[in-house]
Amino acid sequence: MKIQGALLWEPGTKSGWTVEEIELDPPKRGEATVKLAASGICHSDDHLDTGDIPLDWAPVLGGHEGAGVVTEVGEGVEGIEVGDHVVLSFLPSCGKCPMCVSGRANMCDLGAGVLAGTSPDGTHRIHARGKGIGAMSYLGTFAPYVTVPTNALVKIDKDIPLKSAALIGCGVPTGWGSSVRAAGMELGDTVVVIGTGGVGMNAVQGARQKGAKNLIAVEPVEFKRDLAKQLGATHSAADFAEAAELVAGMTNGQGADVVIITVGVLTPEILQPAQEMTKRGGTIVVTSAAPVTQRDIQLDLYTFAMSGKRIQGTLYGTTNAQIDIPLIADLYRRGEHKLDELITKEYKLEDINTAFQDMREGKNVRGVIVYED
Numbered sequence: 076m077k078i079q080g081a082l083l084w085e086p087g088t089k090s091g092w093t094v095e096e097i098e099l100d101p102p103k104r105g106e107a108t109v110k111l112a113a114s115g116i117c118h119s120d121d122h123l124d125t126g127d128i129p130l131d132w133a134p135v136l137g138g139h140e141g142a143g144v145v146t147e148v149g150e151g152v153e154g155i156e157v158g159d160h161v162v163l164s165f166l167p168s169c170g171k172c173p174m175c176v177s178g179r180a181n182m183c184d185l186g187a188g189v190l191a192g193t194s195p196d197g198t199h200r201i202h203a204r205g206k207g208i209g210a211m212s213y214l215g216t217f218a219p220y221v222t223v224p225t226n227a228l229v230k231i232d233k234d235i236p237l238k239s240a241a242l243i244g245c246g247v248p249t250g251w252g253s254s255v256r257a258a259g260m261e262l263g264d265t266v267v268v269i270g271t272g273g274v275g276m277n278a279v280q281g282a283r284q285k286g287a288k289n290l291i292a293v294e295p296v297e298f299k300r301d302l303a304k305q306l307g308a309t310h311s312a313a314d315f316a317e318a319a320e321l322v323a324g325m326t327n328g329q330g331a332d333v334v335i336i337t338v339g340v341l342t343p344e345i346l347q348p349a350q351e352m353t354k355r356g357g358t359i360v361v362t363s364a365a366p367v368t369q370r371d372i373q374l375d376l377y378t379f380a381m382s383g384k385r386i387q388g389t390l391y392g393t394t395n396a397q398i399d400i401p402l403i404a405d406l407y408r409r410g411e412h413k414l415d416e417l418i419t420k421e422y423k424l425e426d427i428n429t430a431f432q433d434m435r436e437g438k439n440v441r442g443v444i445v446y447e448d
């Protein structure tokens with residue numbers, strides 16, 4: 076079918092997104108076509124434009140955070156039917172590889188190909204200007220329909236609004252899981268979340284659900300600090316110095332049990348102030364993406380070792396999409412996990428460059444592209 080899609084023809088050059096006609100193929104074996112309700116604007120797509128995440132192929136259809144209704148299924152598909160409501164997981168899970176069978180589906184072998192520029196079988200489902208087009212994370216949610224591997228689809232109940240559910244494709248489980256799954260948090264912990272955007276706001280909510288005693292949101296943008304407090308942060312700080320003073324005051328100088336880094340771009344100077352806020356034996360969770368070529372970090376390694384601290388990386392918040400996406404949808408239904416409050420502004424696809432500009436300027440917790448019914 077012919078639809079509109081937002082493409083990067085020159086990734087890594089900050090040239091922005093071109094909205095134009097693309098041709099989307101019907102599903103092949105093991106695939107389904109989904110009519111999307113909405114797509115979130117996640118910072119990770121911007122990394123493709125800035126070159127923080129370099130691609131050696133182009134063009135790319137962006138977008139990896141969406142939800143919608145299945146309109147067609149390919150051969151051999153089991154467990155997914157036309158009419159099902161689904162969230163698109165930005166990482167597929169095959170259910171069979173060693174990582175999947177040991178309960179670590181976020182690190183499924185299939186993840187190796189999500190930035191390879193083709194569908195898992197090496198061919199293209201999307202075409203434009205006579206070229207095969209790769210999609211971000213096998214998905215490409217910057218178009219109103221996607222044809223994707225069904226192992227990236229997670230069914231949700233039909234009473235969950237799809238626009239809100241779109242956020243559960245990436246930012247929500249990534250942030251929530253950073254607290255709930257990756258941090259090794261315990262009831263009564265003091266937790267610091269650095270950067271409360273689309274990901275970090277969910278780390279705040281996850282930490283609240285897991286029983287944080289003190290929960291500090293560090294965020295330069297005032298309205299995001301205010302929202303973080305509405306969503307469960309007990310305190311907020313505009314910068315590291317203010318946060319460090321707060322943490323020292325509430326922990327008798329001991330430091331936080333858990334510090335979670337969810338800033339937009341991970342830069343080398345962030346780890347040291349994060350470690351200074353972390354108590355002996357505590358954990359620093361690194362969720363943010365750094366530029367792929369970044370090798371050096373600034374860290375007092377002596378103190379790091381001698382105080383027995385842990386730096387824990389996390390992919391997709393260490394969640395298991397098939398379990399955690401329906402769980403978060405249920406928490407949303409019960410009012411425990413807020414999603415609607417995270418959507419600051421809605422955009423049409425043709426305004427996608429404005430949406431990214433607004434994200435860079437700190438105007439949005441999440442911008443969302445909404446597709447017509």
Ligand SMILES: NC(=O)c1ccc[n+]([C@@H]2O[C@H](COP(=O)([O-])OP(=O)(O)OC[C@H]3O[C@@H](n4cnc5c(N)ncnc54)[C@H](O)[C@@H]3O)[C@@H](O)[C@H]2O)c1
Nearest residue numbers: 118119249270271272273274338339362363364389390391
């Ligand atoms: N690990 C994963 O699996 C995974 C998945 C999704 C996204 N990510 C990454 O997570 C990061 C966050 O993504 P997002 O979509 O929430 O971005 P975002 O731009 O919506 O939010 C980032 C927030 O950090 C704040 N910030 C920037 N510098 C700061 C600083 N020095 N101190 C405190 N706050 C600061 C910004 O004001 C903003 O509110 C990105 O790097 C993204 O690529 C990682």
Ligand SMILES: [Zn+2]
Nearest residue numbers: 117119245246
């Ligand atoms: Zn994302």
Ligand SMILES: [Zn+2]
Nearest residue numbers: 169172175183
């Ligand atoms: Zn697998």
